[in-house]
Amino acid sequence: MKGQGARDRTFCVLKMKELLTVKNLNKHFDGIKALDDFSCTINQNEIVGLIGPNGAGKSTLFNVITGFIQSDSGLAHFKERKVLGKSPNKISKLGISRIFQNLRLIRQMTVLENVLLSFKNQPGEELGNIFFKQKLSGKIENENRTRAMALLKGAGIAEKANDLANNMSYGQQKLLSIVCCLAAGAELLLLDEPVAGIAPEMIEKILTIITGLPQQGKAVIIIEHNMDAISRVCNRVVFMDAGQKVCEGTPEEVRNDPQVIEAYLD
Numbered sequence: 613m614k615g616q617g618a619r620d621r622t623f624c625v626l627k628m629k630e631l632l633t634v635k636n637l638n639k640h641f642d643g644i645k646a647l648d649d650f651s652c653t654i655n656q657n658e659i660v661g662l663i664g665p666n667g668a669g670k671s672t673l674f675n676v677i678t679g680f681i682q683s684d685s686g687l688a689h690f691k692e693r694k695v696l697g698k699s700p701n702k703i704s705k706l707g708i709s710r711i712f713q714n715l716r717l718i719r720q721m722t723v724l725e726n727v728l729l730s731f732k733n734q735p736g737e738e739l740g741n742i743f744f745k746q747k748l749s750g751k752i753e754n755e756n757r758t759r760a761m762a763l764l765k766g767a768g769i770a771e772k773a774n775d776l777a778n779n780m781s782y783g784q785q786k787l788l789s790i791v792c793c794l795a796a797g798a799e800l801l802l803l804d805e806p807v808a809g810i811a812p813e814m815i816e817k818i819l820t821i822i823t824g825l826p827q828q829g830k831a832v833i834i835i836e837h838n839m840d841a842i843s844r845v846c847n848r849v850v851f852m853d854a855g856q857k858v859c860e861g862t863p864e865e866v867r868n869d870p871q872v873i874e875a876y877l878d
């Protein structure tokens with residue numbers, strides 16, 4: 613058993629390593645402060661809940677971190693690399709992927725095609741591939757298909773692979789969006805309301821998948837209004853209102869914070 617303690621300590625150090633650091637982010641939309649000096653840190657293997665009333669700035673935070681909108685000021689580092697100012701595609705290649713509140717699948721493509729498009733190693737992406745690397749392209753394509761089918765199987769939707777994404781239930785589309793993040797090789801998944809508006813059994817399925825992500829070396833930020841879901845899967849919860857971080861702590865601590873209770877009673 614000698615060395616076990618050291619291994620555990622190493623694991624703890626690894627576990628708490630900072631993955632994403634966001635500092636003093638500001639974003640105005642006309643007169644609205646969607647992000648007001650917002651700072652937070654996400655560690656490796658953490659599942660963090662981001663809660664707050666409608667219009668608190670939660671989705672804006674995801675939009676800024678993933679390059680879909682530019683902040684007015686502030687900093688964001690992912691594994692010590694600058695994030696702000698990069699394109700969504702570059703940020704995805706760094707290892708941050710997201711699902712949108714209104715999902716953004718390509719509905720007229722099949723489920724499998726949606727997953728294949730998410731892989732980083734797209735065959736034919738480089739000009740050279742088109743002319744000189746057809747054989748390599750074919751090999752990558754086959755490998756990607758196998759990996760895509762394994763991911764769909766893991767999510768329990770492999771039998772839908774050849775259906776149009778549009779023909780899936782809303783819950784299955786949410787699942788597929790998470791699979792696409794995994795296909796992109798994300799180390800940090802930003803999930804904007806992954807269980808909102810779907811049937812209870814699908815909520816269970818999605819929560820089970822989310823809970824298993826840290827074991828695969830992934831960290832997650834979940835935006836949700838469903839406090840029960842947040843309490844079940846999150847190690848830590850951040851509560852924001854009017855663009856500001858109001859408090860953070862365990863789900864229990866945040867749920868009982870007077871500022872949180874007041875905000876939801878207003």
Ligand SMILES: Nc1ncnc2c1ncn2[C@@H]1O[C@H](COP(=O)(O)OP(=O)(O)OP(=O)(O)O)[C@@H](O)[C@H]1O
Nearest residue numbers: 641644646664665666667668669670671672673713
């Ligand atoms: N592109 C935009 N243009 C103008 N205003 C915006 C834009 N995006 C967000 N806002 C405004 O910024 C504020 C924060 O919006 P955001 O979508 O981030 O809130 P949210 O916390 O995700 O809310 P919800 O829980 O309803 O999804 C809101 O007042 C919203 O109207």
Ligand SMILES: [Mg+2]
Nearest residue numbers: 670671672713
């Ligand atoms: Mg939102």
